Amino acid sequence: MAVGETRFPAxxxxxxxxxxxxxxxxxxxxRRDLVVIEIAEGATVAGxxxxxxFCAAPVTVAKANLAGCQARGEGARFLVINTGNANAGTGEIGLRDARATCAELAKLAGVGExxxxxxxxxxxxxxxxxxxxLAGLPAALDSLGEGAQAWQQAGEGILTTDTRPKGVSVTLEIGEQQVTINGISKGSGMVNPNMATMLAFVATDAAIEQSLLDSLLRETVDRSFNCITVDGDTSTNDACMLIATGRGxxxxxxxxxxxxxxxxxRVMTELAQAIVxxxxxxxxFVTLQVGEAATRKEALDVAFTVAxxxxxxxxxxxxxxxxxxxLAAVGRAxxxxxxxxxxxxxxxxxxLVEHGGRAAGYTEAQGSRVMAGEEITIRIALGRGEESATVWTTDLSHDYVSINADYRS
Structure with missing residues (x-):
């Protein structure tokens, strides 16, 4: 079950x-469950x-390897993603397996581990x-491509309980040149900020130096993937990677x-909303807009309390x-x-609410009409300042319980 029609773009x-x-x-x-992304030399990569x-073993290894690449002034050369197993809560065995995956792919591709x-x-x-x-790595390398089919298949290859692949592409004019930004994401449950289980891989052909790329990733993630929640559970495996190949x-x-x-x-926000x-x-699909807050954090606290x-x-x-x-949720924020x-x-x-209680003109019929919609917006003005925040969330259905009760079967 999913809200709205969202087609994977070409x-x-x-x-x-x-x-x-x-x-x-x-x-x-x-089913596709192993994805390899090859990055040319000279690219910059942020994560x-x-x-x-209890972050997963691949998170620990990816962070360490990314830091090593950046310390050398280099970008990562390959990303390898598997679905079906989080390799989380696996201790030293998990770290060994994550490193062994890197070592095998590095050997096959002729790059450093x-x-x-x-x-x-x-x-x-x-x-x-x-x-x-490990046996699947040669086939993944043999299928490497850069066109629409490769992106579509990669989008399918990172899914777990998702019902559909999620992708966004935009083209910009920078001076007299075009710049493309493509992104794919996965996530359906165990979704909550810090980050909100999700993975996202976004790439551009633009040339962007490392410190700027890091800053852009932080800014856009804070207003996208860190503003969504399905169930309030922060995963052990969340990651968002931003790659600038430098060819444009x-x-x-x-x-x-x-x-x-x-x-x-736009890419980050649409990918995040696709997860919700x-x-x-x-x-x-529920949009929570909180305004007139004293600080952005205050606005987010109210929005997430309701969500x-x-x-x-x-x-x-x-x-x-x-x-x-x-009203009660806002009051306990x-x-x-x-x-x-x-x-x-x-x-x-x-x-709905003003002057400490139900709005004078409110009727049950009005509220029921809005609640019957598939997409709902709740706006909350706190009357305390000029800061605001927007959070996106879902309802909680019988199917959520059934999906997660049967998850391991």
Whole structure:
């Protein structure tokens, strides 16, 4: 089940980057579950990773290898992603297996072991089926390509409980040159900030120096993947990688950076929203806009308190205009010196709350009309300042419970 129609775009190639896939049978036979991304020399690579203390072995290895590449002034040369097994909660065995995956791919491709970054997604606590994974690497390398089919197959190859691949592509004008940004992501459940289980791989042919690339990744992730939640669980494996191959226009001046940042933010935001739309069991796509906050953090705290409320989420699933649940969630957000008389809450185009209680003109019929929609916007004005934030979430359905109760079977 997913909200709305989202089709995978026909992505143009990114010069300096190729993608390959294989059916390694890591969890189930007959599906793409191993992806290799080849990055040409001279590229810059930035990464953002989960803050979960039990971060998966591939996260530990990828962070270390990326830091080593950057210390040498180099970009990573390969990314390798497997689905079906998270290689998380696996201790030293997991680290050994992640490093062995890098070593085998490095040997096959003729690059240094620490030029390979590993990523995994799937069930936590089980060792990787290394024999099958390593046996799939030659096929993934043999299938390397740079066109639309390669991007589509890579998008399919990183999925777990997702119902559809997720991809976004934009083309920008930088000076007299075109710049392309392509991105794929996966995520459906265990989605929450820091980062919000998700993986994302975004690439551009632009030339961007390392410190700027790092900054652009942080900025755009904070307003995309760190603003989504399905169930409030932060995964052990989350990662978002940004690759600039350097084969196109240089992004350096303030004007160029502004143009590129806007395009990159669009890609990141649409990929993040695609994860929410494909949330496990989701029947609603919900936008929470909090304004008039004293700080952005305060706005985010209020938005996530509402987004994480099981009572709000189940009311959304039932299309039940039980506005008191929204009011109660706003009231328990960690905000000091809350003046409830200044808070205004709107459900779509309907005023729910003002002056400390139900809006005078509100009717149940109005609320029910908005709640019956597939896409719902809740606006909350705190009356405390000028900061704002937007968070995207889902409802909580019977199917969410069924999907996760049967996840390991």
């Amino acid at each position: 992505m143009p190639g990114i010069e300096g980057l190729r993608l390959g896939t294989a059916m390694a049978g890591i969890k189930k036979p007959g 953002s990773f989960t803050l979960n203390a 620490d030029s390979v970054l590993p990523f995994s997604t799937g069930v936590i606590g089980e060792p990787l089926p290394m024999e099958r994974l 226009a240089t992004v350096a001046s303030d004007e160029q950076v502004a143009i590129f940042r806007n395009g990159l933010q 739309r494909d949330g496990e069991g989701a029947t609603k 994480h409320s099981p009572l709000v989420k189940t009311a959304l699933f039932a299309s039940d205009a039980n506005w008191g649940r929204i 960690p905000v000091a010196d809350f003046d409830v008389n200044r808070v205004v809450i709107d459900l779509g185009d309907v005023r």
